[in-house]
Amino acid sequence: MAQMTMIQAITDALRTELKNDENVLVFGEDVGQNGGVFRATEGLQDEFGEDRVFDTPLAESAIGGLSIGLALEGFRPVPEIQFFGFVYEVMDSINGQMARTRYRSGNTKQQPITIRSPFGGGVNTPELHADSLEGLVAQQPGLKVVIPSTPYDAKGLLLASIRDNDPVVFLEHMKLYRSFRGEVPEEEYTVDLSKADVKREGKDVTLIAYGAMVHACLKAADELEKNNINAEVIDLRTVSPIDVDTIIKSVEKTNRVVVVQEAQRQAGVAANIVTEIQERAILHLEAPVLRVTAPDTVYPFSEAEDIWLPDHKDIMEKVDQVINF
Amino acid sequence: MKHVLDSVESKFEMFQILDENGKIVNKDDMPDLSDDELKELMRRMVYTRVLDQRSIALNRQGRLGFYAPTAGQEASQLGSHFALEKEDFILPGYRDVPQLIWHGLPLYQAFLFSRGHFHGNQMPEGVNALSPQIIIGAQYVQTAGVALGKKLRGNKSVAVTYTGDGGTSQGDFYEGINFAGAYGAPAIFFVQNNHFAISVPVEKQTAAKTLAQKAIAAGIEGIQVDGMDVLAMYAVTKHARERAINGEGPMLIEALTYRYGPHTMAGDDPTRYRTEDLNNEWEKKDPIVRFRTFLESKKLWSEEEENKVIEQAKEDIKAAIKETDKYPKQKVTDLISNMYEELPQNLKEQMEEYKEKESK
Numbered sequence: 001m002a003q004m005t006m007i008q009a010i011t012d013a014l015r016t017e018l019k020n021d022e023n024v025l026v027f028g029e030d031v032g033q034n035g036g037v038f039r040a041t042e043g044l045q046d047e048f049g050e051d052r053v054f055d056t057p058l059a060e061s062a063i064g065g066l067s068i069g070l071a072l073e074g075f076r077p078v079p080e081i082q083f084f085g086f087v088y089e090v091m092d093s094i095n096g097q098m099a100r101t102r103y104r105s106g107n108t109k110q111q112p113i114t115i116r117s118p119f120g121g122g123v124n125t126p127e128l129h130a131d132s133l134e135g136l137v138a139q140q141p142g143l144k145v146v147i148p149s150t151p152y153d154a155k156g157l158l159l160a161s162i163r164d165n166d167p168v169v170f171l172e173h174m175k176l177y178r179s180f181r182g183e184v185p186e187e188e189y190t191v192d193l194s195k196a197d198v199k200r201e202g203k204d205v206t207l208i209a210y211g212a213m214v215h216a217c218l219k220a221a222d223e224l225e226k227n228n229i230n231a232e233v234i235d236l237r238t239v240s241p242i243d244v245d246t247i248i249k250s251v252e253k254t255n256r257v258v259v260v261q262e263a264q265r266q267a268g269v270a271a272n273i274v275t276e277i278q279e280r281a282i283l284h285l286e287a288p289v290l291r292v293t294a295p296d297t298v299y300p301f302s303e304a305e306d307i308w309l310p311d312h313k314d315i316m317e318k319v320d321q322v323i324n325f
Numbered sequence: 326m327k328h329v330l331d332s333v334e335s336k337f338e339m340f341q342i343l344d345e346n347g348k349i350v351n352k353d354d355m356p357d358l359s360d361d362e363l364k365e366l367m368r369r370m371v372y373t374r375v376l377d378q379r380s381i382a383l384n385r386q387g388r389l390g391f392y393a394p395t396a397g398q399e400a401s402q403l404g405s406h407f408a409l410e411k412e413d414f415i416l417p418g419y420r421d422v423p424q425l426i427w428h429g430l431p432l433y434q435a436f437l438f439s440r441g442h443f444h445g446n447q448m449p450e451g452v453n454a455l456s457p458q459i460i461i462g463a464q465y466v467q468t469a470g471v472a473l474g475k476k477l478r479g480n481k482s483v484a485v486t487y488t489g490d491g492g493t494s495q496g497d498f499y500e501g502i503n504f505a506g507a508y509g510a511p512a513i514f515f516v517q518n519n520h521f522a523i524s525v526p527v528e529k530q531t532a533a534k535t536l537a538q539k540a541i542a543a544g545i546e547g548i549q550v551d552g553m554d555v556l557a558m559y560a561v562t563k564h565a566r567e568r569a570i571n572g573e574g575p576m577l578i579e580a581l582t583y584r585y586g587p588h589t590m591a592g593d594d595p596t597r598y599r600t601e602d603l604n605n606e607w608e609k610k611d612p613i614v615r616f617r618t619f620l621e622s623k624k625l626w627s628e629e630e631e632n633k634v635i636e637q638a639k640e641d642i643k644a645a646i647k648e649t650d651k652y653p654k655q656k657v658t659d660l661i662s663n664m665y666e667e668l669p670q671n672l673k674e675q676m677e678e679y680k681e682k683e684s685k
Contacts, residue, residue: 029525034523037593055524057525057529057531086460089496125391126391126419126441127441127459128459266671295657295660295661295672296664296671297661300655300660301441302391302440303440304660307656307683
C-alpha cells in the first residue's frame with residue numbers, strides 16, 4: 001500500500017474520479033496550471049486538459065454560481081474555494097441556492113457538487129484563511145459537510161462526496177495536509193458519508209472530535225493511558241449529517257464525554273453533539289458533557305494562535321473534570 | 326445592428342509621461358512638481374524598494390509573518406499616493422502597505438501587521454485608512470460608502486482604494502464602482518494590473534482588452550496608465566482627485582505594472598506561471614531606473630544621494646524591527662477585549678479563564 005500525505009490522497013481521489021466520470025470538472029482560482037496554492041490539483045490539467053481542469057477568474061461567488069449552472073447541465077463539478085475564510089463571498093450560492101435546489105424543484109433537480117476548501121489553524125496564515133467556519137454550512141439543511149482527519153479517509157470520503165448526488169462541502173485542514181503520511185490504497189474505495197470512525201476504543205471516557213482535533217484527542221488519550229484512564233476517541237468525519245448511533249453506543253459504554261472542536265464555542269457543532277447526547281442518553285451519563293473549544297473571538301491572524309487553539313492539555317483538563325465529577 | 330466593443334476598446338490608450346528610457350513623451354500633462362518634490366518621489370521609491378528587500382529577508386528569517394512583495398509596483402503605489410492629502414481615506418489591499426506607511430503608519434506597526442498583531446491594525450490618530458483588506462475586492466464597496474459619507478458631510482477630500490487585476494472579477498468591484506457612480510461620490514478606484522492574480526494571467530481573467538473600460542458600464546470615467554511611470558501615476562491621481570472634489574464623480578484608474586516577486590512569501594513559485602523573458606521585459610520598464618535617468622538628466626539625483634536613502638532605509642528598518650520585537654506579544658485576552666464595546670457574559674467568563682492561563 002502506498003504511503004501518502006493528505007494532499008496526495010486528495011489529488012489521487014480527484015485523478016481517480018476525473019478518469020472514472022467524464023462529467024467531473026475541477027476548477028477554481030489557480031487550480032489549473034499552478035496546480036492549486038497547495039498543489040492539490042498538481043498535474044491534473046496536463047493529464048485531463050483545460051476543459052476538465054481549469055482556472056476561473058477571481059470570484060468566489062461566481063465559482064459557486066458556475067457550479068450550480070454546470071450541475072444543471074449534467075456535470076459533476078468539484079470547485080475549489082481557495083481558503084474557506086473566503087466562503088462569505090459565496091454563501092448565497094452554497095446555502096441560499098445549491099442546498100435548496102432539490103427542494104425548490106420538487107425533487108426534480110439535484111446539485112451533485114463537491115466544494116473543496118482548505119481551512120484550519122496552526123499554520124500562520126493571514127486573516128480569514130484559518131477560520132473554522134463549518135458551523136455556517138452545517139446549519140444549512142440540504143448540504144453535507146465532510147472533514148477528513150487522515151489521508152485514507154480523505155481519499156475515500158472525497159470519492160464518496162463526488163459520487164454523492166447532493167451538494168457536499170469538503171473541508172481540508174491545512175495543518176494535516178503534509179504533517180504526516182498514512183496508508184492509502186492505490187485502488188478506488190469510498191468511505192461512507194454517514195459513519196463516524198472509532199479511532200481508538202476505550203471504556204472510561206469518550207472523546208468526540210473531527211479534523212485536526214482528532215489528533216489532539218489521540219495525543220490526550222495516549223497521555224491519559226499513563227494515568228490508567230482509558231479513552232475512546234470518535235472521529236465524526238462528517239459534521240453533517242452526524243452519526244448519532246456511533247456516539248450513543250460509545251456514551252452508553254463510557255458514561256462520560258468530552259466534545260472537542262477547533263471552532264469557537266458559540267453555536268458550534270459541539271453544541272449540537274452535546275444536545276443529541278443529553279436528549280438520547282441522559283440516564284447513561286455520570287457527569288455533564290463538557291466541551292473543549294476555542295474562545296468566542298475571531299481567529300487570531302496569526303499571533304497568539306498557538307494559545308488560542310485548543311490542544312491535548314485542554315482536553316486532558318476537561319477529562320479530569322468529567323472523571324472526577 | 327450596431328456593435329460597439331471595438332470602438333470603445335480602441336479609446337482606452339495607455340497614458341504616459343515618462344517613457345522607459347526616462348524621456349518625457351507628454352509635455353502637456355507634465356505635473357507641476359518642484360525639484361524637491363521630484364526628489365522626494367524618488368526617495369520614496371528607493372526607500373520602499375529597500376523595505377521590500379528587507380521584508381523578504383526578515384520573512385525568510387521568520388522575523389516577519391504574512392508579506393506580499395511590492396518591488397516593481399513602486400510608481401503605481403507611491404506616485405498615486407503622492408497626489409493624495411492627509412485627509413483622504415485609503416482602503417488598501419494587502420499589497421498596499423507602502424501607501425499606508427507614507428500616509429503615516431509607523432514602520433514597526435506595519436511589521437506588527439505582518440506578524441498578525443492587532444496593534445499593526447490600529448491606525449494612529451490622523452492616519453485616515455483601514456488596515457489592508459484580505460478579501461479580494463471587499464474594499465471597493467466600502468470605498469463607495471466612505472466616499473458617499475464625505476459627500477454628505479461636504480468634506481473636500483476623497484476615498485481611495487486599490488485592488489489588483491484579479492479583483493476586477495469580483496462582484497464587489499462592479500458593485501463598488503456602480504454605487505459610487507450612482508451617488509456621484511468622491512472616490513478613486515485603482516486597479517494595479519500586475520498581470521497575474523497569483524498564477525492566473527489577466528488574459529484569462531476577462532475578455533475585456535483593458536480593465537479601465539469596465540468604468541463604462543458603471544457610467545464613470547476610466548483611464549489606463551503606465552503604472553511604471555511615477556509622473557503619469559501622480560498626474561492621473563491628481564486629476565481624479567480634483568474632479569472628485571469638484572463633484573464630477575468617481576474615476577477608475579488601471580495602472581499597468583508588474584510584481585517582480587512572488588504573490589506572497591507563503592510558498593508561491595512564480596516560475597510555474599511566468600517566463601524569464603516576461604520578467605526581463607518588465608524589468609526594462611522599471612519605475613526607479615527610468616525616473617533616475619530622468620532626474621540625473623536634470624542634475625537632481627546622484628549615486629551618492631541614492632546610497633544615502635538606502636542607508637537611511639536600512640537604519641529605519643533595523644530600528645523598527647527592534648521596536649516590533651519589544652512590543653508586548655498579543656494575548657488571547659487582547660482578542661477577547663477587542664470583540665465588543667462591552668463584553669457579553671460568555672466573553673466575561675472566558676476573559677477570566679484566559680487571564681488565569683496567561684498568568685501561568
